[in-house]
Amino acid sequence: MPMYGDLGNKLVQHAKRAQNLAQLPAYQTELVRAVTREVRDLDRDVASMLEPFQGSFDPAAEQATACTLLVNHLSMRRNKRCLLAYHRTRADKLEELVWSGSDVVDLAGQQQAGAAANSVPAAANDRQSSSLSPQEEDYVRQYGDLLAAYKGQWTDIDLTGSLDPPRDLFIDVRVLKDAGEIQTEYGAINLTKNSQFYVRQGDVERLIAQGYLQKLG
């Protein structure tokens, strides 16, 4: 028997699953829309139920109506909680990803570009297939800017850097994805797929975090 609040519950189950995943699963656009629609319907019901009373509703005299109103109100409140919790869980996850240095928006684009088997350039990805909602992409971008501004205050310390002290200054890396040319103290390196380099760890740390390079050994 479908009931008010069931859809919201489904949404929260999605959030629960997302908590245990490394990647963020796709945004449930349809479900979110359905829950908000449910709230709007309930609100309309409440308004029409109260209309004949002209603002002088007496719960004691109209117990059945009072009970229905309460049920509707609680359903709306429940849906609100589900919606907020769902989005907050995702936002938390996104912040975590930003801090860990993975390029979230970029990542979503690449997954989709890979699936499309190189038929379209990655730049042409449309919003539909990203696992983030447009609002979330916005959030990530702005949160990233905030973090960058915060980090910019200290030039000597990389706040998102690795906490493990490096064992070696130089490491072997293999290139997993074409990453173009990077500039290092020892000149430019062209990172083409499947090639291997002996580079300074500090120069490529970010590329490793983003999944372009793999550390060997």
Place this chain on the structure above:
Amino acid sequence: MSYYDIDSILTDAEKIPCTFQLDVPDLGYLDNTPTQTLKTGSRVALPLWLAEMLAIASSSGGLDEQGKSFVTFDLPPALGNDVVQALKADPRAVPLRDQSAHFYGLATHMMDLSEEQELATVLRKTYVTRATEIALHARKVGGVGHHGKSSADEGSNLGVGGAGEEFLRGLDERERRLFRKAHDGAKAGKEWMENVKKH
């Protein structure tokens, strides 16, 4: 138990049996008969988020002395006599998960709503007894170390083989969290020790 807590929200979706104390024309859908009046005395299983407020709110409008609530509720089957007797006999032998995935969440919620001293005692004893057992299993798994990378597949699979499997499958959500914490703790401790030896 914050407002945004996912497990707390899922716990609130657990249903408990309620009995309506008045006729409500528009709520027939709760009893699967959308076109009919919901009659006084109808027994309907309602989720906690709905049942709790309906049971507390009084139908005579607030602070009235003879306030009668919209519904009365009973303990859910998960906390019924059968289960309680089984828990009294041996807490470790009852797969709580089969009763409810959020057994303790549901139970504490019900304790807030009703005064069942004996049930509270049984539950407390259950938790303590089972927690010991959980800690034991969590250590064992960490000790054998046949479980190389666990950060990725930490979800719901606990990756355990052997004797404890049956017991571990019966853990409710809260116990699973406890197990995972104990397991990760033991594992991290072991890893740290190995690291110290290496250097």
